[in-house]
Amino acid sequence: MSKNNEIDKVSGVETTGHTWDGIKELNNPAPRWWLIVFYITVIWSIGYWVVYPAWPTLSGDGERGGTQGTMGWTQYDQLKEQQAEIRARKSAYLERFENASFAEIRSDEELYAFAVAGGAAAFKDNCATCHGTGGAGSAGYPNLNDDDWLWGGDVESIHETIRVGIRSPHEETRLSEMPPFGDMLSGEEIADVADHVLALSGRAEDSEAGAQVFADNCASCHGDNGLGDSALGAPNLADAIWFYGSEKGDIMSQVRKPKHGVMPTWEARLDANTIRQLAIYVHSLGGGEE
Amino acid sequence: MSDNAAPIQLFAKKARVYPKRVWGTFRKLKWASMVVLLGIYYLAPFLRWDRGPHAPDQAILIDMPARRAYFFFIEIWPQEVYYLTGILILAAVALFFVTSLFGRVWCGYACPQTVWTDLFVWVERIVQGDRVKRMRLAEARWGFEKIWKMALTHSLWLVIGLLTGGAWVFYFNDAPTLLEQIIHFDVPWGVMSWVLALTFSTYLMAGFAREQVCMYMCPYSRFQSAMFDKDTLIIGYDEKRGEPRGKYKKGDSWDDRGHCIDCTACVQVCPTGIDIREGLQMECIACGLCVDACDGIMDKLGLPRGLIRYDTTHNQEAREAGLKERSHLMRPRTVYYTAIITLVGAVMLFGLMNRAPVELHVLYDRNPLFVKLSDGRIRNGYDVKILNKAHEDKVYSLSVKGLENVEIRVQGAGEIKADQLHVYADSVGHFRVFVVADKPADARENVDFRLEEVGGANAADYDGVFMSGKP
Numbered sequence: 001m002s003k004n005n006e007i008d009k010v011s012g013v014e015t016t017g018h019t020w021d022g023i024k025e026l027n028n029p030a031p032r033w034w035l036i037v038f039y040i041t042v043i044w045s046i047g048y049w050v051v052y053p054a055w056p057t058l059s060g061d062g063e064r065g066g067t068q069g070t071m072g073w074t075q076y077d078q079l080k081e082q083q084a085e086i087r088a089r090k091s092a093y094l095e096r097f098e099n100a101s102f103a104e105i106r107s108d109e110e111l112y113a114f115a116v117a118g119g120a121a122a123f124k125d126n127c128a129t130c131h132g133t134g135g136a137g138s139a140g141y142p143n144l145n146d147d148d149w150l151w152g153g154d155v156e157s158i159h160e161t162i163r164v165g166i167r168s169p170h171e172e173t174r175l176s177e178m179p180p181f182g183d184m185l186s187g188e189e190i191a192d193v194a195d196h197v198l199a200l201s202g203r204a205e206d207s208e209a210g211a212q213v214f215a216d217n218c219a220s221c222h223g224d225n226g227l228g229d230s231a232l233g234a235p236n237l238a239d240a241i242w243f244y245g246s247e248k249g250d251i252m253s254q255v256r257k258p259k260h261g262v263m264p265t266w267e268a269r270l271d272a273n274t275i276r277q278l279a280i281y282v283h284s285l286g287g288g289e290e
Numbered sequence: 291m292s293d294n295a296a297p298i299q300l301f302a303k304k305a306r307v308y309p310k311r312v313w314g315t316f317r318k319l320k321w322a323s324m325v326v327l328l329g330i331y332y333l334a335p336f337l338r339w340d341r342g343p344h345a346p347d348q349a350i351l352i353d354m355p356a357r358r359a360y361f362f363f364i365e366i367w368p369q370e371v372y373y374l375t376g377i378l379i380l381a382a383v384a385l386f387f388v389t390s391l392f393g394r395v396w397c398g399y400a401c402p403q404t405v406w407t408d409l410f411v412w413v414e415r416i417v418q419g420d421r422v423k424r425m426r427l428a429e430a431r432w433g434f435e436k437i438w439k440m441a442l443t444h445s446l447w448l449v450i451g452l453l454t455g456g457a458w459v460f461y462f463n464d465a466p467t468l469l470e471q472i473i474h475f476d477v478p479w480g481v482m483s484w485v486l487a488l489t490f491s492t493y494l495m496a497g498f499a500r501e502q503v504c505m506y507m508c509p510y511s512r513f514q515s516a517m518f519d520k521d522t523l524i525i526g527y528d529e530k531r532g533e534p535r536g537k538y539k540k541g542d543s544w545d546d547r548g549h550c551i552d553c554t555a556c557v558q559v560c561p562t563g564i565d566i567r568e569g570l571q572m573e574c575i576a577c578g579l580c581v582d583a584c585d586g587i588m589d590k591l592g593l594p595r596g597l598i599r600y601d602t603t604h605n606q607e608a609r610e611a612g613l614k615e616r617s618h619l620m621r622p623r624t625v626y627y628t629a630i631i632t633l634v635g636a637v638m639l640f641g642l643m644n645r646a647p648v649e650l651h652v653l654y655d656r657n658p659l660f661v662k663l664s665d666g667r668i669r670n671g672y673d674v675k676i677l678n679k680a681h682e683d684k685v686y687s688l689s690v691k692g693l694e695n696v697e698i699r700v701q702g703a704g705e706i707k708a709d710q711l712h713v714y715a716d717s718v719g720h721f722r723v724f725v726v727a728d729k730p731a732d733a734r735e736n737v738d739f740r741l742e743e744v745g746g747a748n749a750a751d752y753d754g755v756f757m758s759g760k761p
Contacts, residue, residue: 112703134657145661145669239664284701286661286671286724 098273102155105280112280119281122274126266135285139244140261145285148241152230153289159279165265166233173265176233181217182256189213194251200226200238204248306428307501307563309411310421310555314582323399324408332453335460341365342681344715352462358716364642367679376638380631385510387627389517391619393524393600397511398577403503406454406496407561410447417443421558447497448489455488501562505573512572521618525576526601527556527567530610535567538591549597555587556580556598566598576600648686649677650741650750652723660757667695668729668758674721676741676750678713685744686711686719692737693727693756700724710744725756733759 005014008026018025030038048054052069059065093114097105105111124133131137135144142150151161151174166174181190189209196210215224221234228236235243244254266275282288337349339362346353351360359366359374366373385396397404418424418439430436459481460468471477477485495503504511518524527550535550550567557565559580562573566580584598605615655671663669678684687709690696698708701722713719739752 107704109703132657134655136658136661143658143661145658145671146663148664236664240662240666241664284722286669286701287663 094273097276102159102276102280105276106155115277115280116284118274119277119279119284122270122278123281126270127278130263135282140259142243143241144282145287146241147287147289148236148239149230149287149289150233150235150243153283153287155279155283155288157230158282158288159276161263162275162278162282163265163267166263167260168263168265170265170267174233174263176221177260178221178254178258180257185213185217185255190252190255191248193218193255194248197226197237197251198248201240304502305563307561308421308424308428309561309563309579310558310583311415312559312579312582312586314579314585316578316582320399320408320577320579324405327400327405328409332457335457335465339363344681346464348464350461351464354462365679367677370645373638373641376634376641379634380638383627383630383634386517387624387631389514390519390522390621390623390627393518393522394511394514394574394576395523397504397514397575401575403495403500403508404561404575404577406450406492407500409450410496410500411561413446413450414443417446444497447493450496451489451492452485454492455485458488459484501573501575504562504575511575515572517623519621519623520603520607521621523576523600523602524570525566525574525578525580525598526603526606527569527598528596528601528606528609529567532567532597544593549588549591549593551587551591553587555583559583645679646748646750647678647680648684648741648743648748648750649679650739650752651675651677652739652752652754654755654757659760663726666729667726668756669724669726670756670758672723672725672754674723674739676711676713676719676721678715678717678719680715680748682715684713684715684746684748686713687742687744688721688723689740689742690725690737690754690756691740692735693725693730695728697726698723699726711741727756729758730756733757734761 005017005027006024007013008015008024011026014027016025016027049067050069051071052073054067054069056066093111097111097114100108100111105115123131123135127135130141131144132141137143147153149157151157151166161174164170164172164174185193192207192210193213194210195204195207196214198204199206199210214222214226218226221232222228222237223234226237228234242250244250244259266278270278334350335348338347339349339360340347341360345358345365346360348360349362351358353359357368364373388395414424418427427436427439456472462484463481468477468481499507531548532550533548535548535552538551554565556567557563557580559582560566561577561579562575564571564573566574578600581598581600585595588595588597602617604618608615651674653673653675655673658671661669661671674688676686688698688711689708690698700706700708700711701724706721708723711719711721735756735758737754737756739754741750741752743749
């Protein structure tokens with residue numbers, strides 16, 4: 001800047017000589033204290049480079065591919081530390097949880113809260129994809145909130161279902177297979193039996209022919225009154241809850257060529273405690289049986 | 291153009307004020323108010339107030355971790371923070387009221403900024419001497435005397451700051467416990483950082499900023515003129531009697547001249563460094579020290595006191611016109627401030643007297659919105675929160691009205707009955723509640739949840755909904 005710059009009359013400050021439409025720029029340098037702080041931060045940052053991992057290196061050797069810093073600090077380690085901390089905090093309950101029976105857990109306030117909280121988290125990670133975040137399911141995916149259970153609604157049964165899955169590759173998997181009656185029954189018979197099934201919950205006039213078809217073909221699994229059997233995985237046909245739809249057409253289609261859902265086994269994927277937590281959580285959703 | 295012209299100054303240079311020592315009625319009042327107010331500040335956290343076994347026994351306590359505030363008989367939960375609004379409204383209107391009657395007595399005697407500044411100036415004077423000595427020391431070269439005097443002043447200031455911050459944290463912790471921790475140097479870092487922050491702010495505000503706070507930072511000094519009228523008590527200089535001012539030698543006649551001898555005693559003692567003879571100014575905090583200073587001079591001269599005095603504009607005008615002085619306490623302003631204080635106070639008192647000892651909150655599940663059961667009935671899930679504000683454990687019974695064939699089930703560890711909900715003293719009970727009922731007419735049915743204390747008269751209601759379809 002030249003020395004001959006004009007001094008602004010109002011502020012007594014030198015101008016830079018830059019003029020735009022008659023507006024002159026004042027030469028107000030940044031305050032010294034500000035500059036000093038700025039320089040200190042610059043120097044401080046060098047310390048960061050030394051102490052913490054900072055610069056990427058082109059060598060790419062090792063897992064980190066950069067300068068490592070004298071402290072050897074990494075975010076990975078920090079994450080591991082924090083996870084270890086959480087595990088340590090959990091372990092206080094885990095041991096008690098592991099050794100307690102379902103009945104004991106369900107009468108112990110602390111263990112129950114631990115199970116429901118852990119189960120809720122595991123549910124959202126693993127189960128919500130099919131059953132929904134609220135466990136309300138959808139057509140073909142059972143609602144876990146209601147009181148209708150294909151394979152039993154007490155904690156032990158729920159636990160078993162989660163552990164072995166349904167029609168899964170697990171050796172002990174829950175397995176039921178309704179045959180496709182489309183090959184065995186005529187269209188008229190199927191319509192009749194559908195009427196009878198609707199009549200079980202009082203939604204249609206009963207058909208005598210349908211009742212006969214039902215007794216001959218269906219009652220062996222679903223029971224004489226269509227109440228189902230959770231040991232066989234046979235659904236209750238007399239209640240208000242329908243898995244694949246409640247209309248006559250839905251029922252006929254399910255008789256003709258039944259759909260069979262699959263639930264994976266979780267034994268190999270989740271540890272025993274998580275499965276137990278999940279069982280208690282699902283049981284707590286409201287439909288759990290004793 | 292002339293480059294020699296002095297640049298126009300946009301900012302006033304800060305001139306440090308060195309208030310001179312003064313004796314008199316108002317100085318005594320200021321000492322008294324300082325002792326009383328600091329005494330309250332330091333001792334109040336140690337006051338005890340018995341609230342029974344389930345609550346702290348500290349009279350004034352803001353318990354952040356437990357989310358409770360205690361003030362003698364008042365206990366406030368976080369959702370009752372509107373009581374704080376009431377207290378602030380009361381404080382503000384009370385300030386306006388006092389201001390319209392007595393001017394800036396708050397500024398002059400009670401404001402923490404005034405009290406601590408006064409204390410710091412006192413320390414300054416004890417160490418460095420009175421006004422002239424302090425001014426000389428400030429201009430003196432740095433030598434042994436200046437170094438030790440300055441170091442001692444600032445150290446004492448910091449100690450006062452530390453004690454100020456140290457006392458503040460007692461209001462947020464059990465005072466005797468914390469005192470013991472402090473004695474054993476076992477103070478949590480959170481507490482310590484507050485102490486240090488307040489030490490620093492006290493040091494800064496009372497040591498350096500002082501009257502600048504009143505002049506530039508305080509909003510109240512800016513808008514207090516709105517509360518002023520001609521009957522408000524202000525510090526006034528009796529111009530009619532004082533002017534024309536001039537130096538006075540013993541034996542001179544008082545004829546044809548005013549009683550002001552231009553000794554500037556009033557200016558020297560002023561903590562904000564103004565000349566009151568120029569009339570009412572925003573900087574004047576109405577502390578009355580200039581009154582004391584002037585009265586002292588008048589006594590020496592054998593003249594009547596009151597050349598500078600607490601006065602009202604009305605009386606100044608009355609004296610000039612030769613009329614009788616009167617004080618008007620009943621004015622529209624004071625009347626409606628009184629009315630507002632009474633009204634807000636009554637509302638607050640009513641609120642506190644009728645503070646519900648139990649509250650009920652019922653939040654319905656959004657996912658799933660409702661559940662159809664195998665018998666065709668509908669189930670809704672709720673998160674029920676029961677706020678037991680009593681200092682003893684209570685048992686409540688929950689019921690719901692507006693549904694047919696209702697069943698209430700509580701989901702939790704062990705067996706919990708809806709008519710036996712146990713909530714610990716001074717805490718929130720959280721329950722998972724399922725309500726099963728016949729499908730109501732509306733997809734979104736309004737229902738009443740009612741909570742009744744078992745074996746007691748207290749009850750609470752909540753207007754809830756029961757969903758049975760997509761609304």
